[in-house]
Amino acid sequence: MASIDKRAIFEGMTRTLPVLAFVVDAEGVFREIIANGYTDDFLFEEPSTAIGKSINELFATEKAESFAEHIDQALQTGVVQEFEYSLPIKGKTRRFEGYMAPMDADLDEEQVIWVAEDITERKERNLELERHEVFLESIREEVLVTDTDLNITYESAAVPKLYGYEQGERVGDPILEYVHPDDTEQVRAHFEEQLDESGPTQPIEYRGENKDGTWTWVESQARILKDHPAIGGVVITSRDISERVEHRKKRKRQHTHLENAEQLAEMGGWEYRPDTETVQLTEGAQQLFEISDSLNLELPETFNFYHETDQPKIEEAFEKCLESGVGFSIDAQIITNEGRQRWVESTGTRSTEDGVTKLTGVIQDITQHKGREQRLEVLNRVLRHNLRNELGQIQGYAEMINEHLPAESQEFHSKIVASADRLLALSEKSKKFTTAMAYNYVTGPVELEPLMEAICDEYREKYPDATIETELFDARAPGNEMAIRLIFEELFENALKHNNRDNPTVNLVVVSPEDNRVKIRISDNGPGLSELEQEVIQSGEETALQHSLGIGLWTTSWLVSELSGDMQVTATDDQGTTFTIKLPAEEFS
Missing domain, CATH: 3.30.450.20 (PAS domain)
Known part of the structure; x- marks a missing residue:
């Protein structure tokens, strides 16, 4: 039986596999290079020029020292050395997996056989897989893979964040087991009708079960990859949409x-x-x-x-x-x-x-409101007109009767005339109030200091025996001058007309704005507003048993309210009455 040529067999195997084989002596000199058509592009140098050169001549110092160490270890221990290395070949860095083993001992010199396999593409694939794993672990969305029966075959690292299960805990279970009972049929129908298609599907919203038994609203989108060799089913991406649903x-x-x-x-x-x-x-x-x-x-x-x-x-x-x-x-x-x-x-x-x-x-x-407003306006106008006419006649007839009255009846005549005068004044005041209320309450900023000075001058002239003291601050309030003037004319009139003191006094103070409000205080030393009047004005309403004596203070209260302000009143018999009005303040531009 012919002897087996082991070297021939080795060379034959080497030439049929995508590997390189080198024979290197103990000094690191290349004695032989066995290459093939698969590996020509991976040679660091042409075989004809590399044979006879040492590793120190062909490689960088650090790389040559590493190869020399593997050669020594293989020769000294007789154990196959496994190692990885990289070399620049034709402008590109390529990765190799190397194996070194000693040659037969009957050779004249010590040699090793060095087999190298190019693993560049394998390394790149592994690196890409690692990147995908890191990506899947870092994204918030859960990624599931199911077979065509919708049984889970893979879960990404986001599962614990989304549902509380451990990664892989649900593998093998039907995905529909983790869908809310009210949503199960809808989800089943959605995915099953898509299985005959390929590519991405439309997203669907439903409730997924958490490990603690609660439910999370999720949005899932599937990609049908039945024919993909690595998937063979459906890739489902889900994310938490609880905030969006809420x-x-x-x-x-x-x-x-x-x-x-x-x-x-x-x-x-x-x-x-x-x-x-x-x-x-x-x-x-x-x-x-x-x-x-x-x-x-x-x-x-x-x-x-x-x-x-x-x-x-x-x-x-x-x-x-x-x-x-x-x-x-x-x-x-x-x-x-x-x-x-x-x-x-x-x-x-x-x-x-x-x-x-x-x-x-x-x-x-505002149709109904406008109708009521128009009816009230007509009634108000008719009443004022008729009231003035009738009171004029009462005054005229009273004067005519007075000529024929005995002296002891003159007092009654005076009371009749005084009552008629008061009613006429009330009618005029009502007219003025109606006119003010017809304007827009806020037409622009009103400078308070010159307005207050003008009102004080008018009442000093009207009541020369009175003392009017002022302490004014240069402030502005949003409103209209007519309404604000009417407010303080009424308060001045009320303070001076009904003041029975020998030295009637009114004190007007405008305080520097604070908290975006300007405070205006007007005080008198008169007899003081009655408790009944104070209570009616403060409560803002009248009853059959509790009502004020005139329209003037109501006018003031209403206008202040329409200007987004507030009015407070305090009074005592011995210290008079103080009205404190707060209005929104407006800064000077």
Whole structure:
């Protein structure tokens, strides 16, 4: 039987495998290089030039010393040496796995066989897999892999964060076991109808079970990869959307509350965006205009709902608000889509959101309020007119009767005339109050110091025997001069007209603004407002058993309230009455 040529067999195997083989002596000199077609591109030098050279000539010092150490270890121990190394080959760094073993002992010199396998691509694949693992561990989304029956075959590291289970704890279980019973059929149908497709599916929201038995709202999206050799099923990515779902529920509740509030208050909201030139209406506003086919209107369409007599002022207010930011509140009539005429209060203000200027506001049905207001105005006007006429006649007849009355009856005549005079004064005061209330309460800033000085000068002239002391501060309050003047004229009149002291005195103090409020205090040394009057003014209402004696202090209280202010009153018999009024303060620009 012929002897087996082991070297021939070795060379044959080497030439059929994608490896390199070198024969190196104890000094590190290359004696032979066995290469093949697979490995030509991995040689660090042409075989014809490398044979006879040492590792010190072919490699860098550090690399050569490492190879020399492996050669020594293989020769001394007879044990195969395994090691990895890298070499720059044709402009690219390649990774190798090396094996060294001593050659047969009957050779004339010590030699090792050095087999090298290029593992560059394997290393790159492993590195890519490691990167994928790190990525899966770092993302918040849970990644699951299931087979085509939706049984879990893989779980990412996000599972403990999302559900509380350990990674891999659910592997082998059907994913539907961890879906809320109310959502199971929906999720099953969603995934099963996608299994015949390929690629990503539409996301679906449902509740997933936590390890502690509670539920978490998640959004899942599947990618069907049945034909992928490494997957063979479905990749499902899920993330926690509990905050989004709660926010959505909250917005729905708020929307429902808003709808109910709009219906109860007969009002609605609107928003105008100049960039789209459209007005967006809430459902409440739609109901007021009696339209149902659109939530958005062109701006001219919106203006056309207003009565032709009111359109100009609405358009002007809109334009002014858009250009200068001045808000508006206007009572106007509209003609609804069904032809009904209504009174509405339209308010608007300018704001900026994400760099986009817009107008927002509210429209409220005030038809009933306007009707009551008009009826009261007519009754008020008729009563004042008739009252003045009748009182004029009473005064005239009283004078005529007085000529024929005996002396002992003159006192009754005087009382009749005095009562008529008081009623006429009350009618005039009511007229002045009605005029003031007809104005917009806040038209701009009012400088208080010059206004107070003017009022004090008028009452010094009207009541020359009185002493009027002032301590004024240069402050401003938002309002209108007519209303503020009427407030303090009434307080001065009340303080001086009913003061029975020998030296009637009024002290007016304007205090420096504090906490965005300016305080104005007016005190007198008169007999003091009665406890009944104080209680009625402070409570803001009258009853059949408890009412004030005139309209003047009511006028003051109402006007202060309409200016967003507050009025307090204190009085004693021996120290007089003090009214303290607080109004919003406005800084000087």
